[in-house]
Amino acid sequence: xxxxxxxxxxxxxxxxxxxxxxxxxxxxxxxxxxxxxxxxxxxxxxxxxxxxxxxxxxxxxxxxxxxxxxxxxxxxxxxxxxxxxxxxxxxxxxxxxxxxxxxxxxxxxxxxxxxxxxxxxxxxxxxxxxxxxxxxxxxxxxxxxxxxxxxxxxxxxxxxxxxxxx
Amino acid sequence: xxxxxxxxxxxxxxxxxxxxxxxxxxxxxxxxxxxxxxxxxxxxxxxxxxxxxxxxxxxxxxxxxxxxxxxxxxxxxxxxxxxxxxxxxxxxxxxxxxxxxxxxxxxxxxxxxxxxxxxxxxxxxxxxxxxxxxxxxxxxxxxxxxxxxxxxxxxxxxxxxxxxxxxxxxxxxxxxxxxxxxxxxxxxxxxxxxxxxxxxxxxxxxxxxxxxxxxxxxxxxxxxxxxxxxxxxxxxxxxxxxxxxxxxxxxxxxxxxxxxxxxxxxxxxxxxxxxxxxxxxxxxxxxxxxx
Ligand SMILES: Cc1cc2nc3c(=O)[nH]c(=O)nc-3n(C[C@H](O)[C@H](O)[C@H](O)COP(=O)(O)OP(=O)(O)OC[C@H]3O[C@@H](n4cnc5c(N)ncnc54)[C@H](O)[C@@H]3O)c2cc1C
Ligand code: FES
Ligand code: FES
Numbered sequence: 199x200x201x202x203x204x205x206x207x208x209x210x211x212x213x214x215x216x217x218x219x220x221x222x223x224x225x226x227x228x229x230x231x232x233x234x235x236x237x238x239x240x241x242x243x244x245x246x247x248x249x250x251x252x253x254x255x256x257x258x259x260x261x262x263x264x265x266x267x268x269x270x271x272x273x274x275x276x277x278x279x280x281x282x283x284x285x286x287x288x289x290x291x292x293x294x295x296x297x298x299x300x301x302x303x304x305x306x307x308x309x310x311x312x313x314x315x316x317x318x319x320x321x322x323x324x325x326x327x328x329x330x331x332x333x334x335x336x337x338x339x340x341x342x343x344x345x346x347x348x349x350x351x352x353x354x355x356x357x358x359x360x361x362x363x364x
Numbered sequence: 365x366x367x368x369x370x371x372x373x374x375x376x377x378x379x380x381x382x383x384x385x386x387x388x389x390x391x392x393x394x395x396x397x398x399x400x401x402x403x404x405x406x407x408x409x410x411x412x413x414x415x416x417x418x419x420x421x422x423x424x425x426x427x428x429x430x431x432x433x434x435x436x437x438x439x440x441x442x443x444x445x446x447x448x449x450x451x452x453x454x455x456x457x458x459x460x461x462x463x464x465x466x467x468x469x470x471x472x473x474x475x476x477x478x479x480x481x482x483x484x485x486x487x488x489x490x491x492x493x494x495x496x497x498x499x500x501x502x503x504x505x506x507x508x509x510x511x512x513x514x515x516x517x518x519x520x521x522x523x524x525x526x527x528x529x530x531x532x533x534x535x536x537x538x539x540x541x542x543x544x545x546x547x548x549x550x551x552x553x554x555x556x557x558x559x560x561x562x563x564x565x566x567x568x569x570x571x572x573x574x575x576x577x578x579x580x581x582x583x584x585x586x587x588x589x590x591x592x593x594x595x596x597x598x599x600x601x602x603x604x605x606x607x608x609x610x611x612x613x614x615x616x617x618x619x620x621x622x623x624x625x626x627x628x629x630x631x632x633x634x635x636x637x638x639x640x641x642x643x644x645x646x647x648x649x650x651x652x653x654x655x
Contacts, residue, residue: 199373216373216416219403238366240404241555243470252473258403259474262373263396263418306470327554328468 201265205230206274216262221245223261224271232272232301236330243329246302247271253309255328272301275308283346284308293342295333302329307343316347368406372415382419382531383506389415391528396420397440397479400471425478425533428452437535439478447472456537457649458496458545458563462489465547468555478532486521487557491588492579493547494535496563502534509533515587540575542568544650548638549581552625558582559625560634562614564642566597568650573597578610578639583631584619592617593639602647603655611639 202211205228212227221235224247234244238257245256248270275282284307287293294300303326310317310325317325322343323336331339374389376382386393394413396402397420405411419425425440428449435455437446446452447463466472466480466489480490481501494501494514502511503526514535517524526532549561563579576597578590593614600606620631647655 215370217368217371217406219367222367238407240400240471243468246470253470254474255400255470258400258471260373260396260399260403260416262375262416263399263420265375325469328470 199262199265201261203264203267203269205269206271214261216260218261219257220247220249220259220261220264220269221256223264224256224269227261230271230273234298234301236298241328241330242299242302243306243326244299244302246305246329248305248309253306270305272304275304282308283349283351284311284343286349287342287344287346288339291338291341291345293334293339299329299331299333303331303339307346310343311347311350315350317343319344366407368403369409369412371406371413373418374415375418375421377421379422379424379504379531379533382417382422383504383529385415385417386529386531387506389417393417393528395482395531397476397482398442398474399479400467400475401479401483401485419531430455430539433539435537435539437477437537439476439481439532439534441477443467443472443475443477443480444469446477455539455543456497456545458493458547458565459490461547462493462549462561462563465489465549465551465561471555477535481517481535482524482526482532484518484520484522484524485557486584487582489547489549489558489561489581491518492561492581493563494537494579495587495589496545496565496577496579497537498565498575498577499538500536501532502536503530504533505530511536515589518587520586540567542566542574542650544568544646544648546642546645546649548642548645550634550638557625560620560631560638562635562638562642564639564646566602566643566646566650568602568647571601573600573602573647576610576643578614578643580614580618580635582620582625583635584621590614590617590639597643602651604644607640607643607647610643611636614639 224230236242236244240258392414396416425438427438452459499514500511545565547563549558558581561581565577567575576594593610615632615636620628622628
């Protein structure tokens with residue numbers, strides 16, 4: 199079947215099998231490999247992206263179901279070479295080790311902060327409770343999201359993409 | 365890598381279109397709502413429908429409203445919408461308490477009320493909630509609609525009275541005076557399915573429980589309820605002893621089975637303790653102070 203959707207502000211069209219999962223469409227057809235694919239069982243949340251402005255587990259949505267909808271992936275967090283405060287928070291607070299869970303964590307964090315600019319630690323933990331991290335023990339992810347909430351307008355001082363942080 | 369078997373896809377644009385598609389494609393067609401039960405089952409090849417009929421565009425089925433003396437929930441209302449609805453919170457804390465422990469926030473963004481009920485998983489939480497609240501469920505086919513009690517909706521594990529050319533469209537919950545209700549669930553870890561869970565609702569007037577509902581999850585109660593305990597409570601004045609006896613009856617008459625979530629006697633014990641807790645909170649809420 200033919201699908202058309204807006205991904206990170208750009209329109210894509212493709213011929214697909216209806217059984218294709220959205221996560222594979224995004225990664226394999228569009229080459230946007232920022233969205234990760236982990237457990238396959240709707241549990242780990244590394245595949246989280248936004249569909250029509252709502253975070254969803256893209257391993258549990260068909261690409262066909264996303265036809266005509268608006269998708270936002272982790273690649274869209276950075277704009278014009280400026281990192282999103284959430285991305286910066288993960289750098290500042292060492293919110294990742296292997297980085298496998300990070301795209302899903304960051305997409306959920308961005309959504310949380312868009313709807314609650316000053317979340318408590320409990321609210322942050324609740325928001326990411328459908329996502330697994332096998333490295334950090336979550337502590338630094340929570341700190342990273344706190345950092346982002348305290349630096350919402352960090353773009354001015356934010357790190358440029360590609361710049362190495364000391 | 366888990367992928368579903370080949371399948372065709374149609375997107376319904378209205379309720380009548382969805383029913384027409386179901387009739388056209390026959391019993392091998394399946395409705396897909398949130399897809400958070402169906403797609404995992406398709407990936408495991410536990411089910412291989414020939415056609416999926418996507419009803420996510422049916423905004424006419426995604427509402428939460430009060431009409432007359434009923435709370436009405438459209439089948440496409442998402443878990444997250446129920447959880448954040450002020451109307452639901454004001455009238456039925458049992459729904460909010462259950463929703464908080466159904467899956468995780470991201471799954472709750474997609475999973476729907478209709479999908480949960482129609483999946484009819486024996487560990488599913490909302491069936492117990494709606495059994496306790498004595499809700500009515502509205503099912504639509506091409507020849508009109510019919511209404512069934514939540515307690516006669518399931519006809520076995522993973523099976524309901526909705527036929528292959530029908531759609532569940534609405535849940536209607538009566539708003540009655542003197543209501544107090546609560547949900548108690550024990551799970552292995554955050555976001556997991558219940559080891560056991562109990563929902564309770566009592567309706568108290570002039571110091572007497574004139575009606576009670578008890579919903580049970582994951583303990584082999586075919587209709588997600590505890591009729592013996594409900595009958596025992598009706599017409600009596602609430603007291604800790606009354607609640608203990610009702611909890612004992614609920615535990616005695618359910619049919620849990622041993623699995624990776626625990627042995628049978630443990631689950632039976634949970635039913636007793638959770639029934640006691642849910643009833644105690646319900647009485648407190650109904651009378652705003654307790655016994
Ligand atoms: C990781 C994870 C954890 C979960 N934990 C819990 C939990 O703790 N407790 C719990 O209760 N649930 C849990 N769930 C299930 C979750 O609540 C699902 O969202 C729900 O079971 C199905 O809703 P859905 O809209 O996704 O249905 P779908 O998957 O779209 O559909 C399920 C079934 O219902 C049918 N159907 C759907 N809508 C209708 C309709 N309106 N009329 C007729 N048939 C229909 C479909 O054909 C299909 O057979 C969990 C799910 C996941 C992925
Ligand atoms: S890959 Fe989607 S939840 Fe794990
Ligand atoms: S950083 Fe390795 S899984 Fe989270």
